[in-house]
Structure formats: structure tokens, C-alpha cells
Amino acid sequence: MSYLLNLHALGALLGMVIVLLLTRRWPQNKRILVLVFNLCFLYLFSRKLFLFSAVYVLLNYIGYVWLCYAPRWRRFGFGTAIVLNIGAVVALRLLGMHIFEHPLFDAIYLFGLIYTVLKVIDAYYFAYYVGKDGKAPLLDFVNYLLFIPTFTSGPILKFRDFIADSKKPYTVGAADFEAGIKRIILGLFKKVVLVAGMTIVFKDVLENDLQVYHSLFLMVWFYALIYFDFSGYSDIAIGFGRLMGYTIPENFKQPFLSPTLTQYWRNWHATLGDWFRDHIFMIFSRSFTSRGAAALLSIVIMVLIGLWHGFSWLYLLWGLYHGILMALESLLKLSLVNKKKVSRPYFYFRCVCTQLLVTAAVIVYSGSQETVLTIYRGLLNW
Template identity: 80%
Template sequence: MSYLLNLHALAALLGMALVLMATRRWPGNKRILVLLFNLCFLYLFSRKLFLFSIAYTLVNYAGYVWLCHAAKGRRLLFGTAIALNVAAVVSLRLFDMDVFEGTWFDAIYLFGLIYTVLKVIDAYYFAYYVGKQGKAPLLDFVNYLLFIPTFTSGPILKFRDFMADAKKPYTVSAADFEAGIKRIILGLFKKVVLVAGMTVVFKHVAGLELHVYHSVFLMIWFYALIYFDFSGYSDIAIGFGRLMGYTIPENFKRPFLSPTLTQYWRNWHATLGDWFRDHIFMIFSRSFTSRGAAAVLSIVVMVLIGLWHGFSWLYLLWGVYHGTLMALESLLQLSIVNRKKVSAFYFYGRCVVTQVLVTIGIVVYSGNTDVALRIYKGLLNF
């Protein structure tokens, strides 16, 4: 997320943490001051995004409260709320792709909606399954959706966890502050030093006439680049979240030691994989319990993850590719490898195979169809 690399934004976030530490004796400091900070930050960043986010949040809070208290028609209301939110994302993506045109459209709306809609849907799930006991105050609902450290690039917060954190007083110790600062520095090193330098190398090599060794290098290089980029942002978000008194979930859990693709997607961008598994796979798998149904659901989930990243045939094929491999793992009962029950050679061998399969499709993350196709064509140029 670009604004977290801005010195003014970093100073504002650090200043907010210091204000919270200075006002720790005020019981409501975390909830109220973080709300004011979130709103002021968005207002200064973009007036359009600020107004859009406020309107979007208030409309969904009304739907969320309605669902919490609804005695009848809960399933219809639940489904309608989710469908409308998905439709909003789809519509904005189509406007962004110039499929539709409208004078009101601005790409900044999509910037603030991609991750927010996942949190909104999680809140609706909570309201649907918990009912009126799950109702949260407007103040905490706004903070949940607009929490600046995770606003546009995650990690994706779970509604119940954020609300539990909101009830706790601000108790960041000196050790917590030190750990948060170290995590932020690590993230900045990844983003500012490693990613910046590696991007220059990637663009230089990608601009050459590609042969098979160039393409293989670019795939591996881009895999490392995208890891440092994603994990670097997560480090910054987790660090600032800790300084503000909120626990942000880990997004990367040693993904390179994943012996299967199923386990890989629990470790790489873990909160995204968890979200789709919790809200789609687990819900439908209750009705379709066969191994074949699980395999089909794996394909559906990965296609949806691909399309969530972007509406293009390349992302669609990426989803089909990963989904098909995970479906085969399910059908062949190879989805889980218990490290304690297999030999080290078998475990690490499976890890290598998994990383090779991931590397084959990783350049899709570049978001540039021409670059991705050039790299794949280079594999055929011996």
C-alpha cells in the first residue's frame, strides 16, 4: 500500500501510537482516538475516498444491525447484503476496466473497497450466526472497516477478533513498543531496500530478448520479490497495529516449508486463504461432504481468489491452475503431510515440488499480461 511508504504517513502513524501511550489512563483512548485518526487520515489522503468510505460503512452498519435483530427473513437479508457488496466490487472493477462508463466513477473507490468488502462480509456472517448478541457499537464497526494500517492491503482482520481487542484497554508495554518498532523497520527494509532494488533488476532482465534461462530466473526472482513486497507490508501493518493496541494476524507463516499447495495457501497470504476457506469452502462443504465435492470447491475457491486479484483471463487461468492442483491433492489424499510422520527427505522433497508448482504461476501477480506472456514464451526459446 503506497501511503505506508510515505514519510508523512509513517510519522502520523507513529505519532498516533505515542498519543495513545501518553493517554493510556483514559479508558476510552484506544477506541475514540483511533476512530478520529482513521477518519482524519482518510480525509487528508483523499476527500473522495473519505466520503465513499463513510457512506459505504454507514450503509453496511445499518444492514449489519438489521441482521443482528431480524427475527424473520434472516437468510434472505443475509444473502442480499452479501450479494449487494459483491456487486459493488464487480461494478467498480468493470468501470475501472472501461467496460462501463460513468462520470461519478473514480478508481480511488476501488482502492478502498477491495479489502474492506471482505471485512464487511465477515461482519455479516458474524451477525447472521450470532444474532443480537453479536451487535457491536458503530464506533468499533467503523474502526474495524477503516483501520488504517490494514485498510487496503491486509492482513484481513476477523470481526470477532477485532471486537474482542476493542474491548481491551490500551496496554502496550515498553517491550511491545520495541517489538512493534522492530517489525516496522523490518518491513520498511523489505519494501524500500530489497523490493526497490529487485524491481530494477526484474525490469532490466524482462526487457531483454528472453531465453529459457532468463524466464526461469525471472520467475524465481519475481517470486522472491513478491514475497518481500507482501510480507514487508504485513510487517509494517502488524507493527503499527501492535503500537495501537490491536493484534494483527500473521500473513506469512513460513510458506516455503509447505509440503502441499493446500498447506501453502494456509501459510502464504494466510488471512486471504483463511477468509475464502471460512466463508465459502467450509460453508458449502457441510452440504457436500464427498472428496469429489471438496475437489470442485477447491477449484471454485481458487478461481474466486484469482478473480478477486483482478478481472482478466490470466488471473482466471491462474485460479483454475491452482484449483486443479489442489483438487488433485484432495482426490489423491495428498493434501496434508505431517512432518512428524514422514522422513525428512520426503517432507523437503514435497516442499520443493510445491515451490516449483507455485513458481510456474507466480508471474501472474505482476498484473501485466504482456510481461507474463513474454516470460512464458521465453520458456520455449532455447
């Protein structure tokens, strides 16, 4: 997400933190001032995105409140709300691919929707299962969906956690301030120094007539590059979230020490994996309890994660690849490895195997069919 690397955006965020620190004696400073900041930031960033987001959030708040109190038709309303939100994402994806045309379409809408829709669906789940006790004020609902540090690239916030944070007073002290600043600096170092330099190297090597060793290097190099890219943004978001008085969940939990793909997806972009597991796997696994059903659900979830990243055959194949491997892990009872119950050599051997499987398909994240095919063709050039 590029706007958090913009000096004006960074200055605005730091300015907001200073305002919160200066108004800490006002019990509602965190809720009201963050709302004003979120709306002003979006308005200045893109008036089209601001208008789109305002309409989208208000419509979903109406549906959310109705679902909290509805005595009848709750399941139908819940399902309809989910389908409509997913349909909005699909429609914008197709418009962005120029499969359909509409004069009002702007790519900026998808930019603001891709992560927001996941949070909207989580709010609907909360309303459906908790009912009227789960109703949150409009102010907090808007802050949850439009919270600038996590607006377009996560980590994905859970509705119940964010609302609980909103009820707490702003209590950021010296230790929290220091930790938040350090986390932001770490993220900026990853994004501005490491990713920028590694991208230059990647592009330079890619311009060669690739041999097998070039392709292998590029796959490993790109894997490291996207780790620093994704985790760097997460560091910035977590740091600013802490300074604004909100706890942002960790997105990367030592993914390179994951002995299975199942465990890897709990540690790499962890909040995305958690979202799909909580909203799809946990729901359907209650009705389909067999190991085969769990394996099939793994394939479905990974395909959905692939298509969530982009509507292309590359991401579809990427999802099938990971899903089938995770299904095999489930069927063969290899989904979990407890480090305390196995030998160190075996544990690290499994970690290496997992990383090799991930590296084999990681280049798909480049989003470029030409790049992916070029690198894979290089593997055949001895």
C-alpha cells in the same frame, strides 16, 4: 500499498502511537482516538475516498444491525447483503476496466473497497450466526473497516477478534513497543531496500531477448520479490497494529516449508486463504461432504481468489491452475503431509515440488499480460 511508505503517513501513524501512549490512563483512548485518526487520515488522503467510505460503512452498519435483531427474513437479508456488496466490487471493477462509464466513478473507490468488502462480509456472517449478542457499537464497526494499517492490503482482520481487542484497555508496554518498532523497520527494509532493488534487476533482465535461463531466473526472482513486497507490508501493518493496541494476524507462516499446495495456501497470504475457506468452503462443505465435492470447491475458491486479484483471463487461468492442482491433491489424498510422520528427505522433497508448482504460475501476479507472455515465450527459446 504505497501510502504506508509515505513519510507523512509514517509520521502520522507514529504520532498517533505517541498520543495513545500519553493517554493510556484514559480507558477509551484506543477506541475513540483511533476512530478520529482513521477518519482524519482518510479525509486528508482523499476526500472522495473519505466520502465513499463513510457512506459505504454507514449503509452496511444499518444492514448489520438489522441482521443482528431481525426475527424474520434473516436468511434473505443476509444473502441480499452479501450479493449487494459483491455486486459493488464487480461494478467498480468493470468501471475501472472502462467496460461501463459513469461520471461519478473514480478508481480510488476500488482502492478503498477491495479489502474492506471482505471485512464487511465477515461482519455479516458474525451477525447472522451470533444474532443480537454479536452487535457491536458503530464506533468499533467503523474502526474495524477503516483501520488504517490494514485498510487496503490486509492482513484481513476477523470481526470477532477485532471487537474483542476493542474491549481491552490500551496496555502497550516497553516490550510491545520495541517489538512493534522492530517489525516496522523490518517491513520498511523489505519494501524500501529489497523490493526497490529487486524491481530494478527484474526490469533490466526483462528488457533482454529472453532465453530459457532468463525466464527461469525472472520467475524465481519475481517470486522472491513479491514475497518481500507482500510480507513487508504485512510486517508494517502488524507492527503499527501492535503499537495501537490491536493484534493483527500473521499473513505469512513459513510458506516455503509447505509440502502441499493446500498447506501452502494456509501459509501464504494466510488471512486471505482463511477468509475464503471460512466463508465459502466451510459453509458448502457441510452440505457436500464427498471428496469430489471438496475438490470442486477447491477449484471454485481458487478461481474466486484469482478474480478477486483482478478481472482478467490471466487471473482466471491462474485460479484454475491452482484449483485443479489442489483438487487433484484432495482426490489423491495428498492434501496434508505431517512433518513428524514422514522422513525429512520426503518432506523437503514435497516442499520443493510445491514451490516449483507455485513458481510456474507466480509471474501472473505482475498483472501485466505482456510481461507474462514474454517470460513464458522465453521458456521456449533454447
